[in-house]
Amino acid sequence: MKEYQTITEISGPLVFAEVDEPVGYDEIVEIETPNGETKRGQILESSDGLVAIQVFEGTTGIDKNASVRFLGETLKMPVTEDLLGRVLDGSGQPIDGGPDIVPDDRHDIVGEAINPFSREYPEEFIQSGVSAIDGMNTLVRGQKLPIFSASGLPHNNLALQIARQATVPEDDESEDDSSEFAVIFGAMGITAEEANEFMEDFERTGALERSVVFMNLADDPAVERTVTPRMALTTAEYLAFEKDYHVLVILTDMTNYCEALREIGAAREEVPGRRGYPGYMYTDLAQLYERAGRIEGREGSVTQIPILTMPGDDDTHPIPDLTGYITEGQIYIDRNLNSQGIEPPINPLPSLSRLMDDGIGEGLTREDHGDVSDQMFAAYAEGEDLRDLVNIVGREALSERDNTYLDFADRFEEEFLDQGFDTNRTIEETLEIGWDLLSMFPKTELNRIDEELIEQHYREDVGDEPAEEVAAD
């Protein structure tokens, strides 16, 4: 392999070098600094005689005397089932002191797009044990459902709660489903403290054994963050589609990933898009998020829960905005609910699961699920609206109907949402709490629920007196 000492320019994370042989786009480069350190990079642009290289580990220490080697292949992830239980750095090297990884195969980390014709529509209910999710924003296997959060909010606790509690309720018909469950955790630019939080929980609950952890921490090179999720997803696809695992991929924090993209774009002097992020960020994110799904004829599945912190709590910021346009819904963590002490502070109103409708109902969860959910949305939204009004005119100026909606909103938050990070509720329990609350209204007010279902579930005795605490445990 030929070595070049032809670096002409170093700029931010980029290195430009002259070459006298053709180098393929996207291929891997090794750069050896004069003090013997080896860094890896990738070809961003290849033209006759000149290449632009993006260096993963940062360009510190590289000078014009550094030597450059072109490996003639694109970046690969060594994959094997033995990865389960291992902790790797952001570019896939073990950092847990364990044995070397003997790969079963090496997969290109960019990944090819799943042929839409080969996909299978996700419709298998995952019980997360969290009422706001299961009841009103149901997650299914093969879905990509991000958590929209912001700094200082407990999104990590929620992610861990889901990772701990997620199950697919046993159904007699699908007993042949012997697939195992695995968690892939891809950390991008999180603090060491956050990382410890995750690792301790994984170790405490024994989840580590069925997990593969990729850690790019806040003080690790930013450019490496563009590789970490691809490593994680390549591993996930291997386990899901070749080894039949049901894989849950948690990626955190996508905001750091996007910052890294912006940094590279700026270094390349690209025309920036909205708020300085690259114009191709939608496509780039789609190439990650679309790697969730199910494939016809394969047992396993890839479910993604990416976490992002919205800069300035603003969901029109390009990072949450583009994410929302790609993923199949989103779960909002709400600052107000959090300061009220509600755990988990999920605001169901702006949250959404687009795959919910096919994953719930008779034979899947329960016949009344969809209607109960619709009615609770409508009622909580109305109650929320009235809160603004009540501040102006006072409760007395409101009708009895309006007052019931206000009471509903309060009890909904206390009983339905505020379950705590350690409570695991079945879907039955979640729906029963729903009925307890909805029975505060007269039957005619329940216009989103089928009349027969009202007859079946409506609590005749509850009326609008507060029911005894059902949920607080």
Added chain:
Amino acid sequence: MSQATQETVREDGLIQSVSGPVVTAVDLDARMNDVVYVGDEGLMGEVIEIEGDLTTIQVYEETSGVGPGEPVENTGEPLTVDLGPGLLDTIYDGVQRPLDVLEEKMNSAFLDRGVDAPGIEMDEQWEFLPEVSEGDEVAPGDVVGTVEETVTIDHKVLVPPNFEGGEVTAIESGSFTVQETVVELDNGEEITMHQEWPVRQARPSAEKKTPRIPLVSGQRILDGLFPIAKGGTAAIPGPFGSGKTVTQHQLAKYADADIIVYVGCGERGNEMTEVIEDFPELEDPTTGNPLMARTSLIANTSNMPVAARESCIYTGITIAEYYRDMGYDVALMADSTSRWAEAMREISSRLEEMPGEEGYPAYLAARLSQFYERAGYFENINGTEGSVSAIGAVSPPGGDFSEPVTQNTLRIVKTFWALDADLAERRHFPAINWSESYSLYKNQLDPWFVENVASDWPEERQWGVDVLDEESELQEIVQLVGKDALPEDQQLTLDVARYLREAYLQQNAFHPTDTYCPPEKTYLLLTAIHHYHDEAFKALEAGVPVEEITAIDAAPRINRVGVQENYEEYIADLKEDIAAELRELY
């Protein structure tokens, strides 16, 4: 995508540089928009810029590992689609490669590259029924025979528009492949069931006419308030999760078009899978046949190559025009045109073109209007009439309609269905904002509704619109003082308006009955609310307190009309009960 014909192949060039989907080549003898095969693997691409000896190519497949010095081969032909029987009941990528064939050829669930496949099956036999005889004169666009393409659609075999036409000297009948000649003309022209057409060029027509027939969608708020015409254009802008795709799917399922072309442009894989899984099972409301039998799907999802996303819109509209030429009413849905515009932007920025507004190329407005101009109600060159209706979703960043794609689209389209995050958040679906949306076709379609549904259709609609307008004014006061501070008649208006919103404007796409609402039902439901309004105000004038009026048992049944199959009877009973109950109060 059509295979290049060998004789036109010109000299090969060499790759000079590679950057994502954009490749430059030297020494390539090519014209603008020629299709080329790039690199050792022969990835499909299209020439998009020529400057001196340097040719710039957008590549429709991933370019990882491709490097300078590899060959570029020119086909000498522009990007075309294959037209002929077999287009329906098929799913394509953005350059018309059938995705089922790709799965088979690649032997994988993942999209590999460098694999090509014709848009229609070249060896399949079709039963050709001639419609002309020897000695007949035929002109371009004329029908020479038919093929039963699906249970729903008879495919008309046309004299290609770029032929001269002449006297029929030989004609076949029976089973043929699309490559075999079925009709010969005296000037030597041979007609097969297969033709090709360059996607970026509109197929010719005789005349564009004023559309006067609605594209009935079975969606109350659309048919009732903001109808689109057959041959009309519509835009559905809205933030993420507001219901663009569900609305497009509803139209694809229930619109009374003959043919549906559904273009998934830069959106989710699972949404296309949903269509592939559902449409063969669902019934076309007009014919009762499986929906797939009238549908052609184009799926270039967000993770598929961006250059093919740029072309998928053209692939779709060309297929639509082809069926229009047969005299069919075609409806094309594009979800989302913003992703298409972004693909243009991405390519443009790699070309280092001068960016316009928000980085979009300066020709964005021109491309959008060229696309929507290809829609319309046409007199075809063969004298028949056909239409292409174009309905584009728009995904504005941050849900802000002031951005360039929304604004440039609104300048062209005549129907505007504005989706509203607030409504979506409170699960008011379809989340179409009734005060912002409009249809400029309303007046020209009224005669059709008057003749085919109800003589007072326009008046009833106006009544509903007036009540909703009044409600939004009253709501502003309510926000300040509360509802109970309003005079009784205004409180009653609010109650009526609530039924309009909850029973009439809302429609659950996932309820087996409510999902499709024929115009007759749309009309009757509106009259039921109007009836409640009239009876309620009579009671109020007679001195009945408003709380008693709004508390009658019958009124909430208005909210159940949507889910009734026997709606005529249900509504008749309901009207009677409302009147009876209210009259008892005074």
